[in-house]
Amino acid sequence: MxxxxxxxxxxxxxxxxxxxxxxxxxxxxxxxxxxxxxxxxxxxxxxxxxxxxxxxxxxxxxxxxxxxxxxxxxxxxxxxxxxxxxxxxxxxxxxxxxxxxxxxxxxxxxxxxxxxxxxxxxxxxxxxxxxxxxxxxxxxxxxxxxxxxxxxxxxxxxxxxxxxxxxxxxxxxxxxxxxxxxxxxxxxxxxxxxxxxxxxxxxxxxxxxxxxxxxxxxxxxxxxxxxxxxxxxxxxxxxxxxxxxxxxxxxxxxxGTGAAVLPATPPPTAAPACETLEETVRSCERRFAAALAGPEPDPAAAARAVLRLEAELVRWAADTEEDAGGVDEARDLLRLLIARLAEVAPATSLRRLVEPLLALRDDLRGSGRYEIADALRQAMAKGGVLVEDTSDGPRWTTPPADG
CATH class of the missing domain: 3.40.50.880 (Class I glutamine amidotransferase (GATase) domain)
Structure with missing residues (x-):
């Protein structure tokens, strides 16, 4: 040294x-x-x-x-x-x-x-x-x-x-x-x-x-x-x-004069390998699909998958290389999942679903990530949940069904 x-x-x-x-x-x-x-x-x-x-x-x-x-x-x-x-x-x-x-x-x-x-x-x-x-x-x-x-x-x-x-x-x-x-x-x-x-x-x-x-x-x-x-x-x-x-x-x-080193299990003291963004995106997508599968969908579990995906987007925002689609692909998936979530959730479950999403939107706005916050609001609107910002905070409604 x-x-x-x-x-x-x-x-x-x-x-x-x-x-x-x-x-x-x-x-x-x-x-x-x-x-x-x-x-x-x-x-x-x-x-x-x-x-x-x-x-x-x-x-x-x-x-x-x-x-x-x-x-x-x-x-x-x-x-x-x-x-x-x-x-x-x-x-x-x-x-x-x-x-x-x-x-x-x-x-x-x-x-x-x-x-x-x-x-x-x-x-x-x-x-x-x-x-x-x-x-x-x-x-x-x-x-x-x-x-x-x-x-x-x-x-x-x-x-x-x-x-x-x-x-x-x-x-x-x-x-x-x-x-x-x-x-x-x-x-x-x-x-x-x-x-x-x-x-x-x-x-x-x-x-x-x-x-x-x-x-x-x-x-x-x-x-x-x-x-x-x-x-x-x-x-x-x-x-x-x-x-x-x-x-x-x-x-x-x-x-070419040394012996080959065979793959081995890292020592127990080694830190666990961090997931890549692509792996996290696929994991969130699988959890989302599993939560909404079957005769009794679980919108709250699906919302948790969406929230985890958004948290990973924040962690990976600085990635300059963005292998395999990177942050842009994850952001597109976030929008898609939010829209699908609003479409499939039963009306009786909307409050359990919408309130965590509104809290997420509030956090995004508070940290200056307005683009994702606006995308979340637009996706919720496509799914039938209208969000209005008032002096008392955001208020959400669902339009009456046609007829």
């Missing part, structure tokens, strides 16, 4: 497969930030998504996430010189490379690893740039370019690792087609592996998973929901969440 101003400045490189500003990675970020000195300079490097029209919104959400969930005040800057903590995440790997490689940022990032100073957290698109080769994922998956590599930043080579980093390694968004391995699929990855330099491996980082490399002690920890996969010539070694190994052992695996 190096010293700066009388306080320890850790040397750490963190690679995340996805979920970098979601609840799944909060504990990882807190553990890393807890090693920083008081008053540490924390920088959000926005280059990978700087070309997007909503870049300012992505940065604002990320800054709120780190301040509120992690307790870390972050500045958005393209200058990482002297920063104690640097984070970069979603966007386009090649857009970032075009601006980093050969320039001061690329040089500063390499110097941080080489000198074992400062915390560097690279996730998703930014993690893709860390190795000796980079997947140009947009060009291949979205535009249809022939599978190929782009030269990476080479951050791992000072650690003796000749490897390409591939985030989103266990992605399954394709459904009927293979989107594993950062949307490449097995066929394209196998072809691209043959084009890597001799002796190079692929380090695959699963979604909602972090690889924490202590640059001083040269140890590596895997945390989160998935694992780190060391792939070479079609064979793979798996390091599941909860694994701790030395960099020397990882180098042997990457060189």
């Amino acid at each position: 190096r010293e700066r101003g009388g306080q320890a400045v850790p040397g750490m490189l963190v690679l995340m497969g996805s979920g970098e500003t979601s609840p799944t990675m909060v504990e990882v970020h807190r553990a890393v930030a807890g090693r920083l000195r008081s008053g540490a300079r924390a920088v959000l490097l926005d280059t990978p998504y700087a070309f997007q029209e909503n870049a300012a919104d992505i940065s604002a959400r990320a800054c709120r996430y780190f301040e509120r969930s992690v307790g870390l005040r972050v500045e958005v800057s393209g200058d990482v010189t002297g920063a104690d903590w640097v984070f970069s995440g979603p966007g386009s790997p090649t857009y970032a490379l075009d601006r980093w490689a050969g320039g001061p940022v690329g040089g500063d990032l390499r110097a941080r690893v080489r000198s074992r100073r400062g915390v560097t957290v690279l996730a998703s698109a930014a993690a893709c740039t860390a190795g000796l080769a980079t997947v140009p994922v947009y060009e291949i998956y979205k535009v249809g370019a022939e599978p190929h590599w782009r030269p990476g930043l080479g951050l791992l080579e000072p650690l003796g690792l000749r490897a390409a980093v591939v985030p989103h390694f266990d992605n399954a968004e394709g459904g009927t087609h293979d989107t594993r391995f950062c949307y490449l699929g097995e066929r394209r990855l196998a072809r691209m592996e043959r084009d890597l330099p001799p002796g190079a491996a692929v380090l695959g980082v699963d979604e909602h998973t972090a690889v924490l490399i202590d640059l001083v002690s040269e140890t590596l920890d895997v945390a989160g929901r998935g694992g780190l996969i060391v792939r070479r010539a079609g064979s793979s070694a798996v390091l599941p969440a909860g694994t701790r190994i030395g960099l020397a052992e990882l180098r042997r695996l990457a060189e």
